[in-house]
Amino acid sequence: MPLSIMQKYPSFENYYKMVPKGKNDTSSYDLRAYYNSNPQAAMEFIKPGTHAPDTYKLPNHITFSNESMYHNEKTPGGKWSFENGKDVFYASPLNIKNAGGADKLQKYFNEKEPNVKLIIPKQK
Numbered sequence: 001m002p003l004s005i006m007q008k009y010p011s012f013e014n015y016y017k018m019v020p021k022g023k024n025d026t027s028s029y030d031l032r033a034y035y036n037s038n039p040q041a042a043m044e045f046i047k048p049g050t051h052a053p054d055t056y057k058l059p060n061h062i063t064f065s066n067e068s069m070y071h072n073e074k075t076p077g078g079k080w081s082f083e084n085g086k087d088v089f090y091a092s093p094l095n096i097k098n099a100g101g102a103d104k105l106q107k108y109f110n111e112k113e114p115n116v117k118l119i120i121p122k123q124k
Contacts (some may be wrong), residue, residue, distance in 0.1 A: 009039040019046050028061040033069075054080070062098050062108055063089065087116045096120065 009015065012035050016024065023045065024031070034056040035042040045052050054067035059075035061068075071077040079090040091105060099105035102120045109118040 009043065012036065015039070015042065020048075023052075028058050030056040030058060030070075059094065060098055062095065062105070063113070064092075064095060064098065065089075083117075087113075088119060089113070089116050090119045091121065093121065 010018075012032050015035055016026075016031065019031070026032070029052065031042075031052075034045075034052055037055075042052075044050055054063075054065045054077075055069055057064045057068045057070070057077075059068075059070050059077070063078065064075070065071065065077040066079050068077055076092045076094055078092045078095045081088040081090065089109070091102075096102050096105055099108055102123070105120065106118060109116055
C-alpha cells in the first residue's frame, strides 16, 4: 500500500525546525497552513532563493495581498500585477498602515523589493 502524503513528510514541528531564519516568521505568514496544504512545495521553500505563495500571508504582512486566503472586506490586501515586463504592487490602505506609513512602505520596497514598482493610493 502506498504511503499517504503526510507519511512521506515530517510533522510540521519537525519541518519548522528545518526552516531557515528569515523564512520562519509565523506571526505574519501561516506557515502551518502552507505546509499542511502542500508539504512538497513547503519543503522546496526551505531552499535558498525560493519564495512562498501569497496565499498564506496574514493581514499584518507588509505585502499582504488579494491573493491571500485571509483577504476580505475587513482586511483588504494590495494587488500584485505584471505590467510592461515589471512586477507592480498596488498597495492598499492596510499595507500602508502595516508599514507605519507610505514613506516606510516605499522604504521597504526600495530595500527588499527593489525590482518592484510600488503604487501607493492617493491619500484622502
